Amino acid sequence: MEHVRNGYGFDLAGARLVALPSGALLWPEQSMLVVSDLHLGKSERMARRGGALLPPYETRETLDRLAQDVARHDPGTVVCLGDSFDDLPAAHALQGEDVLALGRLMANRRWVWVEGNHDPGPLPFGGLQMAELPVRQVTFRHIAKPGTSGEVSGHYHPKASIRTRGAGVSRACFLIDRTRVVMPSFGTYTGGLHAHSDELTALMRPDALAVLLGPVPQPIPMPRGA
Template identity: 50%
Template sequence: MHARLATADESRSAVALLDVAGVQFVADASGALFWDAEQLLIVSDLHLEKGSSFATRGILLPPYDTAATLARLTTVIARYDPRCVIALGDSFHDAKAHGRLAGADRDAIAAMQAGRDWIWIAGNHDPLPPASLSGSVASEIAIGPICFRHEPTGEAGEIAGHLHPKARVATRGRSIERRCIASDGVRAVMPSFGAYTGGLSIRDRAFAKIFATLAFTVHLLGDNRLHAMPAARCC
């Protein structure tokens, strides 16, 4: 059967269900996770102002990444209308990044924050709270059996980011590489949400510290839906 046949289902299959430590999350093709019972939306590694961060060093990347990332985030937030948003660390590419935000981008963040709680988890790129923006700051936060923090430790119930997981599937002489959510049902590592953030292969040694074996699943972010694949099938 050819995949095109699934076209009619595309809008519905933009999400998949993902169990972590007994909690059911909705995995969104954008790379966000939604916890329905808590009305909680989680995104990781926004890396806002990455473009301008490189520009300070003479590499003049197009200055559109922040707007692009925020536009995608706005769409996801509109889709789920969560009570609370957790930004899982490295929301800003460097410690001075929030100071470089353009006025329009600042407004876009404020608009998303209106009427809901917003938690900035500290990351290695942005250990300081963004004083000029609202939202609360935490190094990690536990809700029920789940612990949200930036750098994964491998602990049961942990949802983390930091590693920017991506996976490559080779088939018939071609290969497709996508960002992905990596999870073994006990813990999960989220992909980066930022427009300029690449990824680290899930076969990299860094992941062996989180997942002892390759018996975990990657959910590749397709254009319109997620594709679950055994990690052992990827490279």
């Protein structure tokens, strides 16, 4: 794997990890790239259920951004940390070039699908499918378990706001403390939960950081609820 530039490096349970500008997480020692909450097929799922009709290009855009990280870092293992598809029918509805693009990404590397609440059942794309993935001192799961340590999870799509040039700007972010990481959503059509929400305030330690995505990830003290 190449030297990581413009990433935010930190330690978790003795593992040296890097938060990437894209919202992916890199574990160079394990040659591992981790992404969470791709929500592929979201526009198809919304149209199927009678929701808003969104331009049906988010799956390709998400896969293209993932392909850039895979090409840049050439990981031996890719871990998709749950809610990789917006629901199970959306996984089965993936077609054409999107299926081929996913197949190219999965070729010649270990690929792990961690189950999420949106995609808890078997997926039709091969790879390993697991409820959670322990790797040495770190456990990868979709939803955080309070009281655990050495955990990387997703689910909440955290975001935080900063003021720049007099205006508030909200960005997706990693939440990081000495015991856990909550990853941002990697998907194109996904919202987020503010870091100052009650759920995230209760989950993260008082000294937690929010590492905002951007060309250079920006760490700030995690905004807290009242």
